[in-house]
């Protein structure tokens with residue numbers, strides 16, 4: 001009898017974490033490594049939010065709280081949905097977890113049985129398929145290529161839906177492509193969904209505030225109110241307020257689903273950290289200038305990286321609408337040989353060669369379900385980005401194509 005469960009064989013370690021770990025090892029061995037693989041803002045949590053966390057400790061808010069969030073944090077989340085998304089939720093329709101990750105996990109665990117399908121547009125965030133598999137469901141991956149702006153088309157959605165489809169995951173702006181749906185594109189998808197009442201929508205809005213060039217962010221329940229009673233809108237403070245380590249995410253959905261998710265949480269982690277909940281409340285209720293300031297910085301970095309990559313022979317980098325990632329194509333480098341003699345026959349080989357030969361850590365596209373691409377997280381300093389792009393350019397210039 002094996003000690004480890006069969007369930008574990010369904011999943012793999014996160015490739016983004018694996019790449020970040022490899023980069024850290026090389027750095028520890030003395031190599032000059034630029035890490036562009038991790039998905040978190042490089043800024044500190046704004047001071048007033050940190051102060052709220054400290055004040056919570058001083059005030060003795062260090063005990064268990066209600067399982068899925070304090071009443072005051074839930075109120076702040078309701079206010080956020082009303083203020084920013086025009087969505088009217090009651091506190092009984094809100095759940096708070098240890099990061100957006102736990103909200104997604106709870107939702108799948110609470111709803112999926114064997115044979116239930118979840119539509120996952122690719123490129124996807126690495127955790128979606130594995131979470132679905134762990135919960136006993138079947139991920140149905142739909143490739144959304146660069147020609148479609150990495151967005152799911154209504155026709156592709158229609159073709160992917162079956163009587164067993166339980167969820168569609170929509171992540172806008174997207175990790176890893178940065179692509180976002182405008183109102184008309186979102187409406188075209190919600191029109192399809194209206195015809196399929198068995199399908200629920202999981203809107204992962206974690207990058208909501210990171211949109212550029214005046215892009216208007218929209219979320220499905222706002223665009224099509226008739227879908228609100230089968231939508232879970234997930235969001236969190238990690239990316240919007242540089243609070244990845246505080247671990248607070250939240251979801252809004254009909255109360256029956258929220259109750260089921262809270263029951264699961266009560267038998268696993270119980271409440272998210274009490275101190276972090278107070279800090280998250282300060283983030284949502286307090287001044288919002290961090291959001292505007294960080295958006296301007298990320299937009300500048302996006303432009304720097306897109307222009308730099310498009311000057312690299314063999315790389316084609318579209319301009320994303322949001323998040324802090326780019327997802328360039330290396331189709332023209334497949335089959336080429338690097339200066340050190342490695343034949344690039346996949347995006348994984350490309351990323352590994354790039355790391356070994358130039359010290360730049362990126363994540364290969366196969367990890368996100370769409371090749372041949374790679375993901376750069378530009379949540380790092382302009383200096384590091386400029387140097388990284390220069391190294392990538394030298395790497396590409398050193399590649400020779402056959403014939």
Ligand SMILES: Cc1ncc(COP(=O)(O)O)c(C=O)c1O
Nearest residue numbers: 039099100101125175236238249
């Ligand atoms: C698309 C997407 N969704 C959800 C999350 C989860 O974020 P957290 O658990 O920090 O709230 C991430 C984090 O990388 C993400 O990229």
